[in-house]
Amino acid sequence: MEDDIVPIIRVVISSTLSIESAALHGWKFCTDQLLHIDLKHSTLHNVLEKLDEVRLCTGVQEVTKHTKEHIIMKWESDQLKVEKTFSRAKNCIITVWDPDSVCTNCAKHDIKARYNRKYCSKKKLELLEKDERLTVQEDLHMEIMAMMNEESDNMNEWQRMFFQEQCSNAERHPNARRYHPDVIRWALELYARSPAGYQMLRQTGVLSLPSSGVLRQYRNFASSNAGVCESTLLQLEKLTKTIDAYLVVDEMKVRENLVYQDGRILGYVDHGDRHSPEDIATHICMFYVRSFDRTISMPVSWYPTKATPAAQLTSMFWEAFMACEFRSVRIHAVVADGASTNRKFFSIAHGAIGNPNYNNYTIPHPSLPEEPIFLCSDTSHLLKVSL
Incomplete structure (x- = not known):
């Protein structure tokens, strides 16, 4: 349209009748999305009709640090104005074929943003966890606590210390958590064996452990003298x-x-x-x-x-x-x-x-x-x- 700053869809065709590049509302997308268009055996009218079927992905609903903005601007009375703003996953496919639909990568991002600590903000995660908490009856609560106290008698001294520390840190803000020196030594050894496994335990909330930044401070504390x-x-x-x-x-x-x-x-x-x-x-x-x-x-x-x-x-x-x-x-x-x-x-x-x-x-x-x-x-x- 004449009011658009950039073409709705732009396609560059080489001399060999193959698509070199393509963009939708100024955003480039992979030409593999247009492989079904046969340029060598189709008329220009048919090609334009198929290009007109391409639709823009509506983006994500959950905005995180892993998203980017897509702004569509138009001229209106000799002034530049924002018509629409989309938030997309960084690997958004851009194109879809159904109106008002979302690409697979943006849909995956919304799922991760809701349930994965890596994508979800801390405030939102706290609200989510609060909404998903279940309230149990007092009798059931006392019965569960009695069972846990009975099992604690079979633990050694280190296991009891670790269990009590996990319970106390679960109620604290991440920046206010404190760890026993033995737990920090154990965390350092665990992180040295498998950094990916250590991060999985932290991000999934299975255990309350020091962050990798804290471990680096302890690891670099020793002198570098041979x-x-x-x-x-x-x-x-x-x-x-x-x-x-x-x-x-x-x-x-x-x-x-x-x-x-x-x-x-x-x-x-x-x-x-x-x-x-x-x-x-x-x-x-x-x-x-x-x-x-x-x-x-x-x-x-x-x-x-x-x-x-x-x-x-x-x-x-x-x-x-x-x-x-x-x-x-x-x-x-x-x-x-x-x-x-x-x-x-x-x-x-x-x-x-x-x-x-x-x-x-x-x-x-x-x-x-x-x-x-x-x-x-x-x-x-x-x-x-x-x-």
Whole structure:
């Protein structure tokens, strides 16, 4: 129409009689929607009739941050005025064939906006949950609470703490929720194993857990200095009795990159006071301490590396070993996988280099010869990943 700013429908046809592009009220849409129009064997009149059958998707009903506006403007008495405004899903198909109908993508968005926490605003979600709550009789409520109290007697101390915290946080605003340090440690480990699974538990409301932003703050709190972790030493110094534990050593692949932080460039190989080649690190070599009764489980030291020689790995082990022994943690074993570097590290630590008959699987304890340190080759990673 002559009052429209842009054509109602615009189609660009190539010299090979194929549709190159198409737009409806100024919004481009996929030309696959017009594949049924045979330009080579149809008259111009028939083509125009089929194009006239194309209708505009009426958009979504629920406006969220995942929608965008489509404004149709017209001239009226030499003034530009808004005739219609549509809100669409970002992947709206634009075209439909039935008048006043909605495309499949906009329809899916409306369903997600009502029931999915990712799409629904917090205020609207609270109103929705309030409307969908069911009121039960007082007798039924007391019976359910009695059943839950009976089951709580079968829970261990950690389960009871977790259950009570979930009940208290369910009644609080998301910004006012508080979490026990053990819950934060558990959430960090769960998020490290599967970020997607962790987000699903939060978004579906199955569990009340800290957000990923909160976890990043806790995860980045530790110092980035290579070597023995000062925060771990402070925790070990608080022990009031001797703990029996073992050390786990392993390397993990990291992305090669240089980062400028706190006036330093991080990302190079750093073996502490030992010789370090001037290369960008590709792995992290970490020593981890775990007690047999699961009282402690934390990293002792870590080093950015590329290929850690067995001799330096032995020196790193004794450094982590002494850091634990001086703080009431008795180390009884060291666990490593079956890599050739680790096997040579075992030989050096035992003092069996050059001995072809070496078959001893222990290291002499520096101060307690009657209590050797056992060498465990965990080729299947069963001990390393056990909690």
